[in-house]
Amino acid sequence: MDFLDLVSNNQSEHQSLVKTDKNLDLMLSKIDFLSIEQQSENLVVKDESSAKKAVEMGLQARKLRKNIDEKRKEILKPVLDYQKSFSKEIGVYFDQLERIEKNLTDKLSSWNGAERINTDEGNALFRSDYQIIVEDENVVPREFMSVDTKKIENAIKLGILNFDGIKLIKKTKIEMRIKGN
Secondary structure: OOHHHHEOOOOOOOHHHOOOOHHHHHHHHOEOHHHHHHHHHHOOOOOHHHHHHHHHHHHHHHHHHHHHHHHHHHHHHHHHHHHHHHHHHHHHHHHHHHHHHHHHHHHHHOOOOOOEEEOOOOEEEOOOOOOOOOOOHHHOOHHHOOOOHHHHHHHHHOOOOOEOOEOOOOOOOOOOOOOOO
16 A cells, blocks of 8 residues: 555544644544554665655655644744734843842852741752863863764764774664755
């Protein structure tokens, strides 16, 4: 059975999640997601023909996911626009309240009174943290040093594949692109 043949009149388990758009409900109700997923799990890539089938199925799944996501965004846009507008308006008060709280915590942190203060509103616990400033990397003990994986990744891009004390495991990443995008 072909991927597109799995579009049927079966009810999708996901249909109940979306009740706000009849076109989306209809689209989701005609797709047998479990059969498609099962077909993808059962597919064995053993030659170019089966590899093409895997690419086709993957791209069809991506197109469908993209269509569903576009519809989701369209449905949610008014709600998100309202949320954004509301958050912007209320943000002024949040900013002011954060400045008030920071002002008071700064004053409390410079005070060396108690380890804990209890009030009717709640409590404050005073703990010491340390800001770490490396003054001389040459004298920092080795156990506190870490490997710079970004530098190693950049060296690999330049073709360097041998590093003392490092094992590289090659993993193939597949990038599929839908035609026209």
